[in-house]
Amino acid sequence: MSSILVIGEADGKEIKNISQQVSAVAAGMGDVVGLVMGKNISDAGMKLATAKIILADDDKLEYYDPVKFTSVVSQIVEQNNITKILMGATTMGKDLGPRIAAELRWGYLGDCLEAGSEGFVRPAFAGKVLARSNPEGSVVVSIRNNAYPAGESWSGSVENFSGNIPDSTTNTISIEKGGSGTVELTEANIVVSGGRGLENPENYDEHIRPLASVLNAAAGASRAIVDAGWVSHSHQVGQTGKTVTPDLYFAIGISGAIQHLGGMSGSKCIVAINKDPDAPIFKVADYGIIANLFDIVPVLKSKLSN
């Protein structure tokens, strides 16, 4: 029988929530083998919600490296009669997936919104079009965060990877953490984004960041204020920024240009605060408040902090 390989990711002692989501999807498709690669990842890897777990725990795998990780995966594919590989559409998944597909000569489907035995749906043109496919051949698939509920960990069988890990000519020197306490945009359940309506960068710091902080949310931005240099590009949501699909998205002082909508219209619930009743953001918002943001946001923050 052929099986599905789930590539999980450790986050310290825990397994990433997205990896548990992918495991749950895979369980609905057939026999599942899980794989977690890294250094000191065994405790976390054991929590992956798959029946069989392979741990590749090695000093050489301390940092993500496409050449090394692709080699480990292809050895496991060969030994386990794998015909599908599923992983989260994380910065690792989106980088590793295509390289594995090229190595194995399989198809690749990136950033899927839906995955299952009936096929896959992925966004095109910034989410303005949905493309469905149902490949017969082998595929590598990455699945977007928050598309599915997470699977529960259970005690499956555990094996250690014993193959070769090749050398690589790239070398990770370090990881620079971007500001402590910040929640990552693409992983956040709630995103609070601000736009040009904030008028200046100080107001972003005074209104958007604290609101995000009381909600344990990530802080996002429109391109207008990224281009103006108020915040770094890592905050940008939209067609040339990040695509987010949180449970709750706040668009504050953002007009809702088509390129911005492309990055957030898949959110489960959208709240818009804008003083212009004709702002296009209201066409996609579930709840809209037409008002001056400087009147609303401080009240919102203080009520949420209580």
Added chain:
Amino acid sequence: MNIAVLIKMVPDTESRLEIVDGKVKEDAFKYMVNPYDEFAVEQAVQFKESVGGKVTLVCLFSDNPGIDTDLRKMMAIGADEAVVLRQEGYRGDKPSTNSKILAEAIKELNADLVIGGVQGIDYYQGATGPMVAHHLNIPHISGVTKLELNGEKITAKRQIEGGLQIIESTLPVLVTAQKDMTKVRFPALKDIMMSKRKSFENRSVSASEENDVETIECSLPPARDGGLIIDGESPEEKVDKLLEKLKMEAKVL
């Protein structure tokens, strides 16, 4: 130093999207250079300006000549030549097929560095770069926000969850550009004039390998109709009503 830059032509972000019989109607599309690829061109030209060498643009597209002017603009930034691979039936959503063709062309250039964009804003696959690197048998680093060249090595900062991964690599290597990598210059008039005399080669190619997944049906996502506008006499009242809705109706708080 020889640098190859991968340029994808993508539908203009304002293009109207209409679906007929499960297929996107593409005949009226206007094309532009994928925005991320402009950062790649700028970075390549900056390296050339500091250490010498040659920058070659490599673009795989259909026979449509409507893209030539936009490619010339990239040459005005400072690229030396363009190789445009013309393929009948080219599609932007076939990264496996396309990367194979691109890699063949790049092999001839003896590139020390290949730079592309992190993803195409058409199909969002972000797949072509890593696949080209695989076919060239070189490593790749994707989503790079800062790239430095020190002799025979590069240092790259790659955006990851919650921070940056700092990576050093020997050459050759393939890198894909994230937005912050460079600030794209506005070419001077004399550079625009000069670009018209640079080598622009059209070459016809055909596909050999088909591992890409066929799309069987396209659809428009369910329209989000405008939701509820929350009224109230005061900011307090509006906020109270909003929070009530978020807790009780949407159940997201």
